[in-house]
Amino acid sequence: MLFYTLKRFGMALLVLVSVSLITFTLLRLSGDPAAAMAGEAATEEDIEYVRTFYGFDRPLPVQYWSWATKALQGDFGRSIYLKQPVADLIAAKAPVTMTLGVFALLFALVLSIPLGVLAAMHPNTIFDRMALTLAVVGQALPSFFFALILIVVFGVMLRWLPISGNATWLHFILPSIVLGYYSTPAFMRLTRAGMMEVLGSDYIRTAKAKGLKPPVVLFKHALRNAVIPVVSLAAVQFGFMLGGSFIIEQIYSIQGIGRLALQSIYRSDFEVIQAIILTIASIYIILTFLADVLNAFLDPRIRVH
Amino acid sequence: MSISTSPDKLPSAEEILEPSPAALLRRRAFRHYGFIIGGSVLAVIVLMALLAPLIAPFDPYDQELTRRFIPPVWHEKGTWTHVFGTDGYGRDYLSRTIYGSQVSLLIGLAAMLISGVIGTTMGVLAGYFGGRVDMVISFFITNRLAMPAILVALAVVAIIGSSMTVVIWTLGLLIWDRFAVVMRSTTQQIRNLDYVAAAEAAGCSVLRLLLTEIMPNVFNALIVVASLEVAHAVLLEAALSFLGLGVQPPTPSWGLMVAEGKGHMYFKPWVISIPGFAIFALVLSINLMGDGIRDITAPENRN
Secondary structure, three states, X not given: OHHHHHHHHHHHHHHHHHHHHHHHHHHHHOOOHHHHHHOOOOOHHHHHHHHHHHOOOXXXXXXXXXXXXXXXXXXXXXXXXXXXXXXHHHHHHHHHHHHHHHHHHHHHHHHHHHHHHHHHHOOOOHHHHXXXXXXXXXXXXXXXXXXXXXXXXXXXXXXXXXXOOOOOHHHHHHHHHHHHHOOHHHHHHHHHHHHHHHXXXXXXXXXXXXXXXXXXXXXXXXXXHHOHHHHHHHHHHHHHHHHHHHHHHXXXXXXXXXXXXXXXXXXXXXXXXXXXXXXHHHHHHHHHHHHHHHHXXXXXXXXXX | OOOOOOHHHOOOHHHXXXXXXXXXXXXXXXXXXXXXXXXXXXXXXXXXXXXXXXXXXXXXXXXXXXXXXXXXXXXXXXXXOOOOOEOOOOOEHHHHHHHHHHHHHHHHHHHHHHHHHHHHHHHHHHHHHOHHHHHHHHHHHHHHHHOOHHHHHHHHHHHHOOOHHHHHHHHHHHOOHHHHHHHHHHHHHHHOOHHHHHHHHOOOOHHHHHHHHHHHHHHHHHHHHHHHHHHXXXXXXXXXXXXXXXXXXXXXXXXXXXXXXXXXXXOOOHHHHHHHHHHHHHHHHHHHHHHHHHHXXXXXXXX
């Protein structure tokens, strides 16, 4: 177990370094950062000044090395637009995005696990078909369009919920529904498959045979085992949600790191974009690492591979 | 089916008339509602894109400021001249919606082709060779999955400057992961089958083996992933254009039309609902087709 954990950890670190390298190179090679940062009205000298000031004139590996060593000490540079350390900006905005992510994940789980269980208990019925149809239909709805529909219906026509900002927990309801909705099919399919496998197993037959009440069999014996893979999927999906939340944050004016990333992209604020992409990637890498270790702990067969 | 000369062991009529595999496939296709519905809607949209200049009633770029925000025909003030109404510049919304299908389909198909070539090559090589090759390619896939792809795409597009070509290449270079993952595991399954071993024993070169033994047998899975990736790319293009970093105005892109209509959506909801529904219909029909192809070609793999 220890060896497996260490191996996974080493792998996670390696991925982290290479993701940071790829992101850094991609952003530098896509265009001239100095010209973008100096703005459209800048003269040759202005651009040259920005270039030397930020060290864009140095060779790429040197730039990466100095950026990476500083980043390791928690210094991600300064935002050229907001004139603040990037690390402070991210630290201030991250909790908002995390809250959104947690609410979205909760929404997805609360909707998909009961649906998955019901579908598994009555396979190939109209109910099962409906759950699958809902999943296929929902995936085709662009998230920004879904977000706008909810704003018009619940915010403007019915006036039930606030549609802009992140002042209270009520503000998080609509955006969490949009963000979480896109994970429900994956959770539902996994719960359904897991439940069907478990319900057909010997120990469930034994539990039923010894006269346990159906709800006890279902919740205490079956569901517990069926949701184990759901836990690791939740880790992965949470990572995806953080990476995809920017469009939702933008539409609902939620002041999280996603919106900060998008606005930094509009303003060519390189240091911020780079740090946020790396932050989101790191969270994803850490979560998948934890999920791997948890899986290996729960299922010893995985450790051998 | 055994044929015997003894009269009481003659094969039954059903056995002789057993349909060919192709006929079975057709029969399954015509019984699959998702496939039929998805296929029909998709056919309509593709025809719309191909025949756009013939069927669009107006020039999609033609601005007429005296005709701003005419409501669509189902609205009480609508007219049959502008069936879907007009936008904030007085451009005919039906014509823009029709031309928008060209943008979505073109970007979806092109990005799918680029990512398909990259992902399939990586997946097949990793699955066939295994060992170190697999390790390196799997590492690439892990890297790609760890990166928030859309955010990276936005950043790159913002720096390079947005155009249709840039969007196609950025998406193509970013969404190959599903191709790679599926092709890798499919190839792994086929790699150990007897006919591959037979071809190896017969002295086939690796290239010939990959092209004549492996590729035809991963083709079904490839078609399914390809269709889902077209839908994925269509959605991403719409999102990029919605954020102003995809297709640039005045090109009619459905995502861009939603963005342009956003400010007026409270009182004139059709300006976002028409292009939004168009994206929905296209993506849904492609996904239904993809799921249908999977069910029809490999019904045992359902779920």
